[in-house]
Amino acid sequence: MTELRKTPTIQDVARFANVSTATVSRALSSPDRVSEATRARVSEAIRVTGYTLNQAARSLRQRTARTILVALPDIRNPFFSSILDAIEREATSRGYGMLVANLSLAHEPVRRLQDYMLSNRADGLLLLGGSMDVAALRALSLAPYSVPLVLACEEISNSGFHVVLTDNQQAAERATNHLIDLGHRHIGHLLGAEHNVVARERLAGFTKAMHDNGLNVRQNWLFRGNFEIESGYAAAAHFMALEERPTAIFAANDESAIGFLSGLRQHGIVCPRDISVVGFDDLGVAPHYTPPLTTMRQPREMMGRMAAETLIDLLEDVDPGRGQLRMVLNSDLIVRGSTAHPRKENAGS
Numbered sequence: 001m002t003e004l005r006k007t008p009t010i011q012d013v014a015r016f017a018n019v020s021t022a023t024v025s026r027a028l029s030s031p032d033r034v035s036e037a038t039r040a041r042v043s044e045a046i047r048v049t050g051y052t053l054n055q056a057a058r059s060l061r062q063r064t065a066r067t068i069l070v071a072l073p074d075i076r077n078p079f080f081s082s083i084l085d086a087i088e089r090e091a092t093s094r095g096y097g098m099l100v101a102n103l104s105l106a107h108e109p110v111r112r113l114q115d116y117m118l119s120n121r122a123d124g125l126l127l128l129g130g131s132m133d134v135a136a137l138r139a140l141s142l143a144p145y146s147v148p149l150v151l152a153c154e155e156i157s158n159s160g161f162h163v164v165l166t167d168n169q170q171a172a173e174r175a176t177n178h179l180i181d182l183g184h185r186h187i188g189h190l191l192g193a194e195h196n197v198v199a200r201e202r203l204a205g206f207t208k209a210m211h212d213n214g215l216n217v218r219q220n221w222l223f224r225g226n227f228e229i230e231s232g233y234a235a236a237a238h239f240m241a242l243e244e245r246p247t248a249i250f251a252a253n254d255e256s257a258i259g260f261l262s263g264l265r266q267h268g269i270v271c272p273r274d275i276s277v278v279g280f281d282d283l284g285v286a287p288h289y290t291p292p293l294t295t296m297r298q299p300r301e302m303m304g305r306m307a308a309e310t311l312i313d314l315l316e317d318v319d320p321g322r323g324q325l326r327m328v329l330n331s332d333l334i335v336r337g338s339t340a341h342p343r344k345e346n347a348g349s
Contacts, residue, residue, distance in 0.1 A: 008051040016045035028118045036111075043114055050143070067097040068311055069122035071113060073129040075102040077227075078283055079253070079300070080128060083152070086304030087126065094312050096123075103129070110136040117147050124311045130154030130197050137161070148314040152307035154197050155326075162314070162325040164307040168198050171296045171331035172205025175278045176250050178294070178333055180213050183341050184248040184276060188221030190235050190260055192252035199227070202252050202280065221246050225256045232256035236263025247275060247342040254279035254286050254295055261289070261338070272340035282334055291337035299329045 014021045019038060027034050027042040034042075045051075070087055072080050088098045099122055103109040109132060116122055117140065125140065125147050134156050140147045151163040179187050189206045192199025203222075210217050220242065223235035232251065236259075239245060251257035257279035261271055271277055271291055279286060282297035306327060 008049040010051065012049045013042065013045045013051045016049055017041040028120070036107075039115060040111065043111070043118070046118075065120060065123055066095055067099055067122045068124050068126055068308065068315075069099045069101060069113070069116050070126045070128065071101040071103055071109070072127075073131065074104040075100065076104075078255075078285075079281055081284075082300045083128065083304035086301040087308040090305045090308035091312065096312060103132075110140070113140060113147075124148040124150070124315050126150050126152060126307055126311050128153045130156045131195075132156075134159045148311060150307050150311040150314070152303055157197075160324055162310050164303050164310065164325075164327045164329070166298045166303065166329045166331050168201035169205040169208070171280070171298075171333075172202040172250065173209040174331075174333050175280065175296050176206045176209035177213075178335070179248040179250065179276060179278060179339065180209065180215070182248075182276065182339060184246075185215060186221075186244075186246040186342075187215065187248045187250065188218070188223060188239075188246035190223045190232060190249055190251040190256050191225045192256075193226040194224075196227075199252055206250050218246075223249075223260075225252060227253050227256055229255045229259035229262075232259025232261075233263040234259075236260050236267070236269075239264065240267050240269075245275075248277070248339070249275065250278045252280060254281045254283045254293060257293060257295070257338075258285065258289055261293075271338050273343070276339040276342070278339060280331075286334075287336060289338075294336045294339040295334055297332045297334045299331070303329055 010021050010024050014024045017024065019041065023034060023038060024042055027039050068091055070084065084100065091098050099116070101112060101116060103112070113125060117125070127149065130151065131154070137149065137156070137159065141149060149161055151159070151161050153165060155163050155165055176187065187210065189203060192202060207217050223238055225231040225235055232255065235256070249260065251260060257277050261277055264271065264275065269275060277293070279293045279295035282295045286293040286295050310325060
């Protein structure tokens with residue numbers, strides 16, 4: 001005789017977690033009202049017991065909540081502003097709302113995302129970053145979370161998630177080739193954050209352009225950075241300490257490029273007379289800085305719109321049989337006043 005297994009209930013979860021059913025309910029519906037330790041016990045109990053939210057209720061929720069969760073590494077970063085705006089516009093046009101999770105405030109980012117999904121506040125996740133553990137993210141796609149997930153801006157290798165991003169390596173090549181075409185042969189690179197996939201891709205593009213043109217990548221002309229203005233400012237001090245300096249710099253993003261130029265100005269170095277600088281992103285401040293910044297313009301609005309469109313298509317089962325989507329958008333070189341031909345005495349050979 002076949003033994004029928006009892007479907008796990010909220011009472012089973014409560015017993016396993018050694019809390020009341022009311023506490024389990026609060027942990028699912030209003031996680032901010034229970035302690036982090038209690039949320040952790042409830043989440044573990046759900047995993048072990050195999051408890052899932054009533055599927056009919058979940059289907060009803062998916063028709064009424066109509067909200068997507070956008071999680072980003074740091075909401076203070078101006079890079080994300082136009083992406084968020086485009087996501088919200090696309091979501092609104094299709095009848096969805098948007099919640100934003102600032103992961104820089106979370107001690108355990110994955111746990112915070114789990115809380116959002118179990119509390120029924122959002123139907124799907126759009127992640128603007130690739131630094132989270134892939135196994136933990138994959139777990140979000142399984143019961144009890146069952147979260148449709150799309151990545152944007154950064155890719156997680158071999159994750160299998162849908163992703164919308166830009167051509168970081170190829171764009172970095174074009175930025176570096178712009179400096180080479182102007183006649184620069186002594187070129188350095190202001191690095192992005194260590195271990196960041198985007199920073200690695202932009203360094204790879206810089207390196208390829210240099211090697212393809214028969215130019216050496218000098219290790220002492222690779223300046224440490226982390227995508228922030230302060231790191232660019234600090235790199236300027238290292239630049240000034242060099243006995244032999246590059247005549248041009250490709251910076252991993254606009255913020256660090258602006259910090260670098262600001263630091264050089266303190267030492268009387270004038271751009272582009274003494275040095276040419278190319279940034280990356282084309283932030284709103286780039287054309288208004290002095291000098292206006294030459295940069296690679298990422299199609300951030302398009303990236304946000306397409307990522308939101310992809311996630312909502314998943315929620316609405318549009319083309320359910322399709323495989324993983326990997327959309328790579330092209331960036332544009334925007335030439336402004338921060339790049340010029342090198343001074344003849346500095347041009348080199």
